[in-house]
Ligand SMILES: Nc1ncnc2c1ncn2[C@@H]1O[C@H](COP(=O)(O)OP(=O)(O)OP(=O)(O)O)[C@@H](O)[C@H]1O
């Protein structure tokens with residue numbers, strides 16, 4: 001059963017009179033509980049695809065379905081923000097924690113948006129921090145934590161709402177290999193424990209060993225889909 | 238999002254930039270204080286006028302004062318012959334010292350025909366004049382003002398009807414008998430009623446002053462609307478160094494004074510509301526620019542544009558409420574100590590709920606409007622661009 005369905009997705013930008021195509025007709029289906037890698041050269045449209053699936057950006061054309069929601073039909077900001085809050089958790093390369101808030105307060109943010117009562121959301125946030133092994137850092141500010149720890153706080157924030165979908169854009173881009181490994185193992189654990197589906201954009205082909213499948217984008221188009229065991233072909237590209 | 242969370246989040250934002258927030262709150266406090274005092278003074282003047290001034294100072298009277306050499310019976314006749322003048326009477330006054338338990342006290346002996354007391358005091362009848370004893374001074378029997386027979390701080394009685402009272406006038410002692418105690422009058426007109434001793438004119442000219450002159454002449458007219466015309470005529474006829482005025486003109490002057498004071502305070506208030514609003518605009522704009530990335534994060538985790546708008550507006554509202562509360566406390570405290578003595582009345586700003594509401598609401602609305610511009614810009618930020626912003 002597919003949880004994400006993307007059909008003929010286009011995203012174009014107009015800069016002055018020029019048209020820049022970030023995506024030119026991408027079609028992809030993602031299974032529930034799958035760990036999908038999106039690879040491809042810089043500027044190929046990986047981030048754009050993740051943003052569109054997550055309702056952070058709007059397509060020029062095409063269909064995006066997440067669960068039973070047709071994301072491309074969500075027009076109002078209210079609907080889109082509600083969708084992001086309920087269905088998606090984002091993890092970014094730059095961690096994107098709010099510097100003046102503590103770890104647990106950062107994790108609480110999606111629940112504040114949702115209107116969850118203070119005591120309950122604190123409990124849920126601590127639970128999420130525990131899941132990423134950082135409950136002892138709850139009252140620390142981002143500046144007091146290592147990059148790897150910050151990224152785990154960001155992951156806790158992404159999963160605190162029990163989303164269907166985790167969208168990770170270069171989540172290990174700023175981490176050393178030990179921390180990258182930690183994050184990948186955490187992702188696997190989340191899939192096993194929570195049944196979450198993960199789409200990860202990455203340049204790092206070494207991470208593919210953790211993924212179930214890889215989609216390669218080139219110039220905004222799908223240039224190939226690789227199952228486990230076919231990754232060798234990607235290394236030669 | 239819950240309302241309490243908007244405020245909580247706003248509070249976190251404000252405490253991030255304590256200096257600027259405090260500055261804006263001080264601006265609001267000044268604006269609120271000035272506005273409360275301006276409106277409060279205006280209202281208390283209105284009230285003083287309707288409760289005291291308008292009732293007590295006869296609208297149809299004109300007062301001519303001349304302390305030296307004074308006004309004679311001939312002047313009285315002359316002024317009384319003017320058209321529109323219904324009634325004329327003289328009031329003779331002299332400064333005197335009376336002995337009290339705590340030493341000498343300076344008072345005014347005031348000689349007026351008892352029949353004219355109601356006109357002088359603006360009372361309906363003389364019965365309203367006294368607290369105890371007679372209302373008609375006769376011979377050496379006098380009616381004494383409230384400040385003389387009553388201790389001003391404790392309200393306890395210092396003199397009683399039937400007691401003797403020795404007044405020292407120009408080196409000689411005059412032995413008087415207290416035959417009446419006047420009710421507290423409350424405020425000064427051209428003389429202080431509460432600090433006066435009322436005496437029978439015949440006895441006054443016999444025992445106190447050898448010369449039959451009056452320090453003041455009161456004219457009453459049959460038509461209050463003619464006051465200004467008659468004032469001009471009286472000015473032309475009165476002896477040199479006379480001072481001619483009417484309570485109506487006095488009240489008008491007072492009104493002008495109070496209005497210009499109010500206008501000044503309102504100006505300060507408008508100025509500080511304006512400056513504070515600019516400050517809030519600036520501080521919110523800076524805050525939005527500094528927090529572009531944070532706005533991107535908030536949107537990514539599910540905050541709506543409206544949430545972002547309200548977060549920034551809440552910050553402005555919170556600053557206004559903190560400053561407003563400070564201003565409220567400040568003006569409540571200040572109004573206890575502010576009394577503006579305007580030669581007939583003492584004004585203390587009155588703090589009615591309406592005034593307090595307006596004073597709090599005006600800067601709040603101005604600040605929300607000022608913050609709305611950058612707050613809307615924040616709300617409209619594209620989350621993808623905001624997250625990429627460096
Ligand atoms: N706001 C924008 N305006 C114009 N062009 C844009 C904008 N955002 C992205 N693009 C263009 O869209 C294309 C795809 O960008 P995208 O960020 O999705 O690539 P990417 O695969 O994530 O690259 P990277 O690996 O460097 O992160 C690029 O050519 C980029 O220049």
Ligand SMILES: [Mg+2]
Nearest residue numbers: 046047048169
């Ligand atoms: Mg990218």
